[in-house]
Amino acid sequence: MADTTVRRYTSDESVQHDLFPGGAIQFVHTDNVTFAAWSFKAGTQVPSHVHPHEQITHCVSGSLVLTTPGAEIVLQAGETAVIPGGVEHAARADETASGVDVFFPVREDYRRLGGDQS
Numbered sequence: 001m002a003d004t005t006v007r008r009y010t011s012d013e014s015v016q017h018d019l020f021p022g023g024a025i026q027f028v029h030t031d032n033v034t035f036a037a038w039s040f041k042a043g044t045q046v047p048s049h050v051h052p053h054e055q056i057t058h059c060v061s062g063s064l065v066l067t068t069p070g071a072e073i074v075l076q077a078g079e080t081a082v083i084p085g086g087v088e089h090a091a092r093a094d095e096t097a098s099g100v101d102v103f104f105p106v107r108e109d110y111r112r113l114g115g116d117q118s
Contacts, residue, residue: 007117009028009117011026011037013117014026014027014028014116014117015114015116017110017113020040020044020045020046020047021044021045022040022041022042022043022044022045022093023038023039023040023041023044023046024038024039024040025037025038026038026116027107027110027111027113027116027117028116028117029106029107029110029111029116029117030106031106032104032105032106033102033103033104033105033106034053034101034102034103034106034107034110034111035100035101035102036100036101036102036103036110037098037099037100038098038099038100038101039096039097039098040062040064040093040096040097040098041093041096042093042094042095042096043092043093043094044092044093045090045091045092045093046090046091046092047090048067048088048089048090049088049089049090050086050087050088050089051085051086051103051107052085052086053085053103053104053105053107054082054083054084054085054103054104055082055083055085055089055101055102055103056080056081056082056083056101056102057075057080057081057082057083057091057099057100057101058075058079058080058099058100058101059075059076059077059078059079059080059097059098059099060077060078060098060099060100061077061096061097061098061099062077062093062095062096062097062098063075063076063077063093063094063095063097064091064092064093064097064099065091065092065093065094066081066083066089066090066091067089067090067091067092068083068087068088068089069088075099
């Protein structure tokens with residue numbers, strides 16, 4: 001039988017991970033997805049990388065520049081981008097920004113960082 005427990009997570013319960021200089025990320029993992037709430041100071045850069053996970057990025061405040069081979073997309077507050085698995089991408093915050101990422105399937109590499117909610 002499927003787990004029917006609804007769980008509530010608060011930001012003060014989750015460990016903050018500083019994966020990039022100027023960036024702070026908190027994770028919640030389920031069996032199927034990884035949710036990441038992030039905040040980036042102006043000048044934060046996420047180096048170019050690729051992973052097999054589908055990624056949905058939503059900018060809550062400020063703006064975020066996403067770069068893929070051949071394209072640069074500026075996400076303003078309230079805008080969302082979908083990055084297919086296997087697509088190389090990078091990000092930078094030219095101004096202070098916050099948002100959320102959802103990854104499918106779950107990011108086991110992020111789960112292994114520990115201190116997350118799952």
